[in-house]
Amino acid sequence: MKFGIVVFPGSNCDRDVALVTRDILQQPTRMVWHEETDIAELDVIVIPGGFSYGDYLRCGAIAQFSPVITAVRQHATAGKFVLGICNGFQILTEIGLLPGALIRNRNLHFICDRVPLRVERSDLPWTQNYSPAQVITLPIAHGEGCYHADQDTLKQLEDNRQILFRYCDDGEPSEATNPNGSMHHIAGICNKQGNVLGMMPHPERAADPVLGGTDGLALFQGLLAAATLPVPTGAGC
Amino acid sequence: MTQTYKAQIYVTLRPSVLDPAGTAVQSGLGHLGYDNVEQVRIGKYIELLIRAADESTARTQLDRMCDQLLANPVIENYQFELTAMAIQQDQGVRR
Numbered sequence: 001m002k003f004g005i006v007v008f009p010g011s012n013c014d015r016d017v018a019l020v021t022r023d024i025l026q027q028p029t030r031m032v033w034h035e036e037t038d039i040a041e042l043d044v045i046v047i048p049g050g051f052s053y054g055d056y057l058r059c060g061a062i063a064q065f066s067p068v069i070t071a072v073r074q075h076a077t078a079g080k081f082v083l084g085i086c087n088g089f090q091i092l093t094e095i096g097l098l099p100g101a102l103i104r105n106r107n108l109h110f111i112c113d114r115v116p117l118r119v120e121r122s123d124l125p126w127t128q129n130y131s132p133a134q135v136i137t138l139p140i141a142h143g144e145g146c147y148h149a150d151q152d153t154l155k156q157l158e159d160n161r162q163i164l165f166r167y168c169d170d171g172e173p174s175e176a177t178n179p180n181g182s183m184h185h186i187a188g189i190c191n192k193q194g195n196v197l198g199m200m201p202h203p204e205r206a207a208d209p210v211l212g213g214t215d216g217l218a219l220f221q222g223l224l225a226a227a228t229l230p231v232p233t234g235a236g237c
Numbered sequence: 238m239t240q241t242y243k244a245q246i247y248v249t250l251r252p253s254v255l256d257p258a259g260t261a262v263q264s265g266l267g268h269l270g271y272d273n274v275e276q277v278r279i280g281k282y283i284e285l286l287i288r289a290a291d292e293s294t295a296r297t298q299l300d301r302m303c304d305q306l307l308a309n310p311v312i313e314n315y316q317f318e319l320t321a322m323a324i325q326q327d328q329g330v331r332r
Contacts, residue, residue: 058309094309101311108257148254148312181255 001227003029004042006072006088008063013049013085013204020207020220021046027224034066044081044223045072047088049141049202059102059144060090069095081125081223082196086142089188089198098191098198099157100149102142106181110143114213115179117187117201118168121161124194125226129218135171136215138201140179140187145200147182147189154184164188165199239288242295246317248308249280283307292319 003021007014014031021044022029032039039045053062063069076082076097084092092098105111114137119130130136149157157163165188169177173185180200188199203216250256256278263277289295299317308315 057306061306061309064306093311099311101309103254103312104257106255106257108261146255150253150311181257 001027001043001224002041003027003044003046004032004039005029005046005048006032006034006068007048008034008050008052008066010052010054011048011050011087013087013202016202017046017048017085017204020204020217024207024217025220025224032068034063034068037067037071039068039071039075042075042080043227044083045075047072047082047084047091048204049086049088052087052091055087055144058094059087060092060094063091064095073097076191076196079193079195081226083126084196084198085202085204086140086145086200089200090144092196092198097196098189099153100147100189102144102200103146103148104144105142105146105179110141111145111179112139112141113179114139115187115201116168116170116177117165118171118173120163120166124164124190125222126190126194126197126219127164127222128225129222133171135168137206137213138203138216139205139213140201142180142200145180145182147180147184147186147200149183157186157189158184160192162189162192164190164197165201239290240292241286241288241322242292243320243322244283244285244287244295244299244317245320246283246285246299246303246307246315247280248283248303248313248315250278251312251314254312280313286322292321295319 005014005017018029021027090102093101116135119127119134122130122132166173166185167178167187178185190197203219206213206216259277259279266274287295303315
């Protein structure tokens with residue numbers, strides 16, 4: 001399975017992702033500079049965390065004009081995997097591949113922590129290596145991670161089961177353990193087809209035991225297991 | 238002939254969107270004794286000069302700029318004011 005990791009000016013988690021896909025999972029991986037336009041040979045595109053274009057104007061707002069984004073849209077439309085982590089999630093909402101927006105954390109703090117998340121469904125390639133309602137722990141590191149969407153969008157996300165991860169405590173999402181004020185305690189969502197995932201937590205930072213946790217590795221391994229499938233489960237395109 | 242306009246663009250959070258920074262500033266004003274401040278919402282102000290054949294063309298373009306980049310319609314509203322810039326005789330007039 002061929003991984004491509006998009007590098008914008010200001011990306012800073014690109015090498016962390018490569019360490020997982022290239023070194024731990026031994027998969028062909030290449031860094032994709034944001035000016036590239038041909039990514040046709042890749043199976044998975046990862047938009048990593050960081051501060052693309054210095055977060056000028058809004059997080060992810062300027063990145064949408066990078067030449068690679070047109071190719072990322074085509075990649076997504078073709079049903080191939082797109083994973084946006086942290087700033088990558090913000091970019092995916094700005095370019096409209098995922099609904100909603102990420103706004104300033106409720107408490108205004110930049111939060112760097114490890115948080116419990118409940119896996120909301122385990123029938124997608126991303127989450128098939130987790131058990132239903134499993135609680136995992138992943139690092140978060142963001143100042144603008146509060147998920148916002150209007151009520152209609154939230155209802156669609158719930159009805160279509162597009163919410164993959166929720167902040168939780170002992171398996172139950174609650175205001176008290178919602179770190180950033182995200183609506184419906186949302187930590188990660190996918191598109192309707194299930195092949196585009198955006199999440200604020202960092203699975204790539206929890207994939208090597210030396211870093212104190214490996215709960216994120218199963219997400220990448222799930223993709224490898226899905227490599228033999230033609231398109232993700234439930235894909236409608 | 239084109240006219241240069243100054244656009245003053247105000248981007249504000251939609252009323253339904255939380256503004257924790259505004260709340261923090263309100264609290265700060267309260268600490269200064271301004272306890273009669275009831276609501277603080279923080280937005281962005283963008284100023285640009287735009288050349289256009291007429292005001293209507295400039296407005297159409299600005300609407301598009303705001304929708305495409307300057308504001309995120311999911312969380313923000315915008316409004317703008319246009320002012321025709323005086324033609325500067327001493328620097329020559331582009332006709």
